[in-house]
Amino acid sequence: MYSFKNDYSEGAHPRILEALAETNLVQEEGYGEDHYSLEAADLLKNKIGRTDVDIHFLSGGTQVNMTAIATFLRPHEAAIAAKTGHINVHETGAIEATGHKVVIAESDQDGKLGPAAIQKVLDIHEDEHMVKPKLVYISDTTEVGGNYTKKELEDLKAFCGEHDLILYMDGARLGSALTAEGNDLKLEDLPQLTDAFYIGGTKNGALLGEALVIIRDSLKEDFRYAIKQKGAMLAKGRLLGIQFLELFRDHLYFELAGHANQMADRLRKGISEAGFGFLTHSTSNQIFPILPNPLIAELQQKFGFFIWSKVDEDHSSIRLVTSWATKEEKVNELVEVVKNSVKSRTH
Amino acid sequence: MYSFKNDYSEGAHPRILEALAETNLVQEEGYGEDHYSLEAADLLKNKIGRTDVDIHFLSGGTQVNMTAIATFLRPHEAAIAAKTGHINVHETGAIEATGHKVVIAESDQDGKLGPAAIQKVLDIHEDEHMVKPKLVYISDTTEVGGNYTKKELEDLKAFCGEHDLILYMDGARLGSALTAEGNDLKLEDLPQLTDAFYIGGTKNGALLGEALVIIRDSLKEDFRYAIKQKGAMLAKGRLLGIQFLELFRDHLYFELAGHANQMADRLRKGISEAGFGFLTHSTSNQIFPILPNPLIAELQQKFGFFIWSKVDEDHSSIRLVTSWATKEEKVNELVEVVKNSVKSRTH
Amino acid sequence: MYSFKNDYSEGAHPRILEALAETNLVQEEGYGEDHYSLEAADLLKNKIGRTDVDIHFLSGGTQVNMTAIATFLRPHEAAIAAKTGHINVHETGAIEATGHKVVIAESDQDGKLGPAAIQKVLDIHEDEHMVKPKLVYISDTTEVGGNYTKKELEDLKAFCGEHDLILYMDGARLGSALTAEGNDLKLEDLPQLTDAFYIGGTKNGALLGEALVIIRDSLKEDFRYAIKQKGAMLAKGRLLGIQFLELFRDHLYFELAGHANQMADRLRKGISEAGFGFLTHSTSNQIFPILPNPLIAELQQKFGFFIWSKVDEDHSSIRLVTSWATKEEKVNELVEVVKNSVKSRTH
Amino acid sequence: MYSFKNDYSEGAHPRILEALAETNLVQEEGYGEDHYSLEAADLLKNKIGRTDVDIHFLSGGTQVNMTAIATFLRPHEAAIAAKTGHINVHETGAIEATGHKVVIAESDQDGKLGPAAIQKVLDIHEDEHMVKPKLVYISDTTEVGGNYTKKELEDLKAFCGEHDLILYMDGARLGSALTAEGNDLKLEDLPQLTDAFYIGGTKNGALLGEALVIIRDSLKEDFRYAIKQKGAMLAKGRLLGIQFLELFRDHLYFELAGHANQMADRLRKGISEAGFGFLTHSTSNQIFPILPNPLIAELQQKFGFFIWSKVDEDHSSIRLVTSWATKEEKVNELVEVVKNSVKSRTH
Structure with missing residues (x-):
């Protein structure tokens, strides 16, 4: 049984384990004030082309989302999300x-939000x-599996600016987004197009770890208090810094995401060639x-994956997820099973 | 500069890194449902001699404390802690x-609570x-740095039973407690003497990780919901299971804590021989x-440590913390500085 | 300008003011432990035919809802409500x-929930x-404006029982429901058909005040702590007890609600006779x-009311609310304007 | 049995009940947007000499405290209070x-805080x-029962300004404070000496009601959202406005408080003359x-009151509270019992 269930079935990229081993006995400050974390923050600032942002390393997506959103909002304020938004359904x-x-705005079929949907939410919240x-x-x-074009994000950011809304991007799978076929967004665009976002590590080769980037000044103050209060400040915070240093020291982060996307492309093309359609338009790793x-x-005899939804009496959609660790031969095997099943039925 | 600042200055014990490397590419379920975590929970149950407890792995002490306490209590209920209690001052x-x-009860000088102090709290909370x-x-x-005797815990547990109080033990440094000179508590006593406790990994050789043990049945239900809601459920939960497997596969956990205590003993004896006293009675690693x-x-020229409190105009207390990684030669060096300073002054 | 905006435009029924004046200088215990509140609770227990329920008096609907729901649920548990549910949109x-x-279940057009809609919610909440x-x-x-039949509530209660769900009824306008044309529910049915409900006073002739009735034993414990913690415990709690005593001493509560319904009936029939339809099926006071x-x-030249929704380019729905204080002559005036407008257009 | 238990044993001053009756059938907007509430806010602004403050009417002290403090603070921020502070012990x-x-600062014997005590709190909160x-x-x-001098408040305000602290005053018994013997504070001083405070109505002749005054601009935004979210927005908000209009239309508020203080003075002098001392220095109504x-x-045979604390084996302190409704003859009776007891013992 080979699993296409998710992108966190394996451990970490070997280079990450090596980096942990190499630095293991160096004594460092705790709680994210170690040299590795500080250096990793600087490296990321460099990569995204802005030194005036704040960067914090946390352990997982739900943790980043809840820490950031709870800190950014006053008590009576709400987050707007798509119905499929992770904060709405899976946290x-x-x-x-x-x-x-969490207030729901209507997304397109690919889970993306646009200004019109958000305007509708604003219209009914009057007092x-x-x-x-x-x-x-x-x-x-x-x-x-959807991803935003640069134009879509620009429109959203402009709309949020006009309506004094904070635009926050969950980047659990940002690597996959930025390396997807047809994508025109770059990492260095994001500080201009969001108020805060995070760069997901866990689903792209790290053991654990997400890098939260806060751009809007008014959201930065005292954020380390929030991290501590939410139980999100690791005593050995070095663990996160070391990993991000390794992922961004060169192009590893993008190479790993690129591999995941290529494996998904191969699946998509094979399944498509066999005559089947898809529930959403995705060029990413899901x-x-x-x-x-x-x-x-x-x-299901040979592969692990989730059945996503019933489409009609005879058909269902399934979710296939690839990762930095997905093996090409297993992808080929899956495509072959699909193609063979078509052949045998058409005979 | 050698640091005695805390017990999380280094990474993990090498065997832990090896275990992570060996298992790295095995595909596993996410969110703590992997084989390693399940096996580690069974192993711990075996070590503590009770199969009817629930065990959950989380990332850090504050996270365990907040997740457990928030889940165990109804909204109007409070936790009683010593003034020095970690949940009171440092979370x-x-x-x-x-x-x-968090309601404060008066502890003894070593930070320990007894029935009389808790009775006083109950007395003033009447309606x-x-x-x-x-x-x-x-x-x-x-x-x-204090640790409880078996008798003290038995008294506390009996008192809590009579007053329908939940007894919860923070075991961030449980390894040190269980291997301290003069300690008569065993790991397998704890399920009988608490309603829930945790076995600290981060401060005893793990990269991160604490094992929460829930004994009282009424506290167990739906606890995984709580873990997820607090952002404490790691996608690659295997990371925690693998480490606890390694720590408890044999006697590693206790050996590491024992080393830390021996290093602290040596510091204590040396400093004591030089004629100095201590703020608290501690046979543990602080x-x-x-x-x-x-x-x-x-x-301070040669060693890193925290100044704890001013004692009088001329004296202060400092905190020295040892760990599984503390080097004996550095301990000896520190003692030597202390002894030499006495000699030079007495001449 | 005469207002049909809501059922809290005036003060209290005169008998209530008289009762407050008569009892004004009697010294009583504070915080709801006065004789009037105790007597009112007994009176209500008698009226609903159950002495084994707990009754608490609070000030307003949002306050009751938040205090009750927050106390009944554990942290990871959610409330299911209709999209139009007050807790979902207006609190x-x-x-x-x-x-x-607050999780949304699909209601019928009249804002009512049934087992099928709730089952759908349960189906997608799996882990x-x-x-x-x-x-x-x-x-x-x-x-x-919709109201439940006895059969509908029986089905809902049975379903909730099977699925271990708490059934909670917001009775802000319970008086109107129980006196609506065609209603077959009685106040004394409610303890059998819900786990907790409240009897609304504010919108039916009181200055302020709602009586929460808790039926299920497991929901009762320590509820007064919750009231205090939510800022809902009035120092002069007598204020609430005195009012409920007056409303239920005889049939005043039902007479007031009956008047409101009759005024709404008259509006409905007049508007209907003039040839217009309605957005929802309502025999109550909205x-x-x-x-x-x-x-x-x-x-709008003569009457105050809210425009509820746009129906098409030329039509909108409006909300007309009547109360215990609504004057029949004003109702007739409004109907006349509507009928005249039809006549003038048909000529 | 005559009660000196508290200052909310009776209903409201008769003029308040009359005002409620007179306005009873006037139709008004709900939720505090009625003419009475708007007028009362204006009247209070006039009385305190500042038109640039925001005024909101809420129902009770705990409700005001929790709504204000929760709205003024960000999640990681804490309130400093005396150990005896109402928010610390009785909410x-x-x-x-x-x-x-709620962080405790050491107060003087009369429950007052000064800069030095707060500085100590700041000193130990470093990161x-x-x-x-x-x-x-x-x-x-x-x-x-203590009250602040103008100088004490000036010092406190200056200190808070220097340390960017919000100074919030709970005025549940502000009437008593402002009319106490020796008091040199005026209502119109408070906007200059606090960032927010409330004027207590419940304990000074109202049925219920407290007027929150927000002075610092940054604390004002969206406060009505907070009131609604905390269940503190009464549908018939007029109820609060009408009462404050009546209390401040002339000098009623101060006359009522003055009466309470005079009754307490008489008690204090009589008891003092009988040779007894007091636990705290109080010139107010407790x-x-x-x-x-x-x-x-x-x-206890003749009067209701609370026993406050055990002083030694033979003596205890009791709490006697007077109010706008306290009868002089009952005060005299109590003093007589005390004096007679001394006489009978000295014979």
Whole structure:
């Protein structure tokens, strides 16, 4: 059984383990004030072309989202998210547990939000009997594999600016977004196009770790207090700094994401060639083919993956996720099973 | 400069890094449902002699404390802690941020709580205009190096039972407590003497990781929801399971803690022989010698440590912390500086 | 300008003011432990035919909802509500501010929830990565004037029982529900058909005040702590007890609600006779006629009311609310304007 | 049995009930936007000599404190209070329930805080591992009857200004403070000497109601959202406005407080003349005489009051509270019992 369930099935890229081993016995300050973390923050600032941003390393996506959003908002303010948004469905109410409502805006089929959808939310929130929508939460890639074009983000940022909204991007799979086929966004665009975003490590080759980048000045103050209060400040914070240093020392971060995307491309093209469609438009490392139920059952004999949704009586969509560690031969095997199933049925 | 600042200055014990490397490419389920975590939980149950407890792996002490306490208490219930209790002073109000007051009980000089102190707290909380004290938070070792005897814990547990209080033990430095000179507590006593406790990994050789043990049945339900909601569920949860497997596969956990204690003993004896006293009675890996200020200044030339408190115009207490990684030669060097300073002054 | 904006435009029924004046100088205990509040609780228990319930008096609807729901749920548990549910749209995120997500179930056009809609919510909440839906919030009458039949509530209660869900009813306008044309529910049915509900006073003749009735034993413990903690315990709690004593001493509560309903009936019938339809089916004190925009503009010259929603280019729905204090002559005046406008247009 | 238990044993001053009756059937906007509330806010602004402040009417002291403090602070910030501070001991953790720690500063014997005590708190809160003390909570009168001189408040305000602390005053018994013998503070001084304070109505003749005055601009924004979210926005908000209009239309508010103080003075002088001392220095409407236990038992035959604390084996302090409604004859009776007891013992 080979798993396409997610992009965190394996450990870390070997270079990361090596970096941990090499630095292991050096004595360092705790709580993220070690030399590695400081250096990693500087390196990231350099990569994104802005020295006036604040960078903090945390352990996981839900943790970053709840720490950032709870800190950025006043008690009566709410986050706007797509129905499929991770903070809305898959974080066990972590945002609400910090006191804030998540208000739903209608996304497109690929999980992306645009100005019109957010305007509709603003229109129905008129006075103090309702929460005040204040932060727009988007994910790139989205939870269903979509990714934003530069133009889409520019429009969103302009809209948020006009309406005094904070634009926050969940970058759990930012590597995949930035290396997706057809993508025209660059890492160094993001400080201009968001107020805060994070660069996901866990799903792109790290053991754990996400780098939160805060751009808007008014959101920066006292953020380390928030990290500590949310239980998110690791005593051995070096663990995060060392990993990001390794991922961004050269092009490793993008190479790993690129590999994941290539593996997904191969799956997508193969499945497409076999005549099947997809639930969403995705050029990133999560794809959602719509397959006949018997074929899904057949695939389940050899591969691990999640059944995503029922499409009709005879078809369902499944989710296939690739990663930095996905093996090409396993991708080929899966495509072959799909193609063979078509052949055998057409005979 | 050699640091005695804390027990998380280095990375992890080499065997842990090796275990991570060996298992690195095995595909596993995410979020703590991997084989390593399941096996580690079983191993720990075996070590503590109880299969009817629940075990969860989290990343750090503040995170465990806030997740457990927020889940164990109803909104109007409060935790009782010593003034020096970690949840009271050094967690940036993490407990209060989940909605619960921390009520102070008077501890002894070593940071330990007893029934009489808790009774006093209960006496002044009489009705619904005040919070309802419901959980007793203790640390072993305490934040100032003290550790509980078996008799002390038995008395506390009996008292808590009579007053329907939850007894929760913070075991960030439990390894040090269980291997301290004169200690008569064993790991397998704890399920009988607490309602929940955690076994600290971060400060005893792990990269990160604490194992929460929940004994009382009524505290167990849906705890994984709490972990997820607090941002404490690592996608690559294997990272925690693998480490605890390694620490408890044999006697590594206790050997590491034993080393830390021996190094502290050596410091304590040396400093004591030089004629100096201590702020608290500690046989664990944190000691608080009271030294003349000029000697402290001299030590600061060669060693890193925190000045703890001013004792009088001429003396302060300092905190020296040893760990699994502390080098004996550095301990000897420090003792020598202390002894020489006495000699030079007496001449 | 006569207002049909809401049912809290006037003060209190004169008998209530008299009762306050008569008892004014009697010395009483504070915080709801006065004789009037105790007597009112007994009286209500008698009226609902159950002595084994707990009754608490609070000041307003949002306050009751947030205090009850926050106390009934554990941190990871969520409330299920209709999209139109008051806790979802008009309480400024008060439920979320206590840490709990409000999950939306699809209601019928009249704002009512049934088992099928709740089942759908349960179906998609499968594991600890999502909140755990635990409480079903319904309103009777609903926010758009609908009311539950006895059979509907029986089905809902049975469903909640099977799925271990708490059924909580917001009774801000319970008086109107229980006296609506065609209603077959009685006050004494509610303890059997809900786990907790409240009897609204503010919108039915009181100055302020709602009576929360807790039926399920496990929800009762320490509830007065919750009231105090949420700032909901009035020093002069007598103020609430005295009012409920007066409202339920005889049939005043139902007479007041009956008057409001009759006034709404008269509006509904008149508007219906003039040939107009309604957005929802309501036999209670809130009706939502769909009118041509010019007629709405004409009505606005003489009457205060809210425009509820745009129906098409030429029509909108408006909300008309009647109360215990609504004057029959003003109702007749409004109907006349509507009828005349039709006549003038048909000529 | 005549009660000296507290200052909320009776209903409201008769003029307040009359005002409610007179305005009862006037239709008004809901939720505090009625003409009475607007007019009352203007009247208060006039009385305190500042039109640039915001005024909101809420129902009770705990409610004001939790709504204001939760809104003024960011999540990691804490309130500083005296150990006897109402928010620390008698609000069931309402502040902590909104996520904020209450940090204790050492008060004088009368429950007052000064710069030195607050400086000590600041000194030990040095970094992000601890909460950030940001708001100083004081009460005037204090919970043990003390009141601040103008000079004391000036010093406190200056200190808070230097350290960027918010100075918030709980004025549940502000009337008593401002009319106490020897007091040199005026209502119109408070906007210059605090950042926010409230004028207590409940304990000075209102049925319920407190007027929060926000002076510092940065604390004003969106405060009505906070009121609604905390369940503190009454549908019939007129109820609060009408009462404050009546209390401040002339000198009623100060006359009522003055009466309470005179009654307390008489008690204090009589008890003092009988040879007894007091636990605190109080010229306000709460006094704490230290009496022999047998005398206390004798008083309990005729009067209701709380025993405050044990002083020695034979003596306890009791709390006597007077109000706008306290009857002079009852005060005389109590003094007589005390004096007679002394006579009978000295014979």
